Amino acid sequence: MEHRISLITLGARDVDALAAFYDALGWVRTPSPDGVIAYDLIGQTLGLYPLDKLAEDMGLSVSDLGYGACTFGYNVRDKSEVAPLLQRAEAAGGRILKPAQDVFWGGHHGYFADPEGHIWEIAHNPFSPLREEDGAFRWLGYGGD
């Protein structure tokens, strides 16, 4: 098995409203003909899809599905970007779970939940700088390249 996640799908009770939230964060949709809202990332796509159809697709019921046991980290290049991004998420209808603050491991971060309950961490990790040209992340950073 190679190492990749091609598609992250967020189930949504209201796809249009959730897409409006991500639009408000500044994300730009990729043309998509079939009802899925798609945002291309770096070598992968974030998709928004109706929660009931997602459940049906998996052979589960909506009541089986929950939020938060996985989180999505968005790393930034500079510590000063964390708080404004959390504020932007709140202004767009998200909920700040943890305001921007220093972390014991030496970084700086905060969490928000999107309007459906999917949880994001906005983080600055000084030990794992993003790749300059495209913002790619890897665990031990691109600093040595």
Place this chain on the structure above:
Amino acid sequence: MEHRISLITLGARDVDALAAFYDALGWVRTPSPDGVIAYDLIGQTLGLYPLDKLAEDMGLSVSDLGYGACTFGYNVRDKSEVAPLLQRAEAAGGRILKPAQDVFWGGHHGYFADPEGHIWEIAHNPFSPLREEDGAFRWLGYGGD
């Protein structure tokens, strides 16, 4: 806001057991000094972290956290890869939610849940071929490049 997810964190009640599952799928850990299990993907990292610590980090309780409202898609280059990967996940301790089958939109896919309940879709999408050199995915594919 740029387009990226730097880190996908899967909360785990038993991090070592969950890591053993991903190891058994053939994933190779990135050296990680601080207790997080990390697998570098394409411009992002998949991390495994204790569920209770993840909840604490977000200011939530473990009982607030659920699974399945987001899913992770692993796309393959050929339709014939889907069923064997699902079988491999089952043999490693996962649970097949949906066996390999053709999908209405013209692809071929199936779903499994990992031992903690995180849900993966293994999919072949003939309309969005992976990038030849590194397996990267984007919504409209790399076929025209």
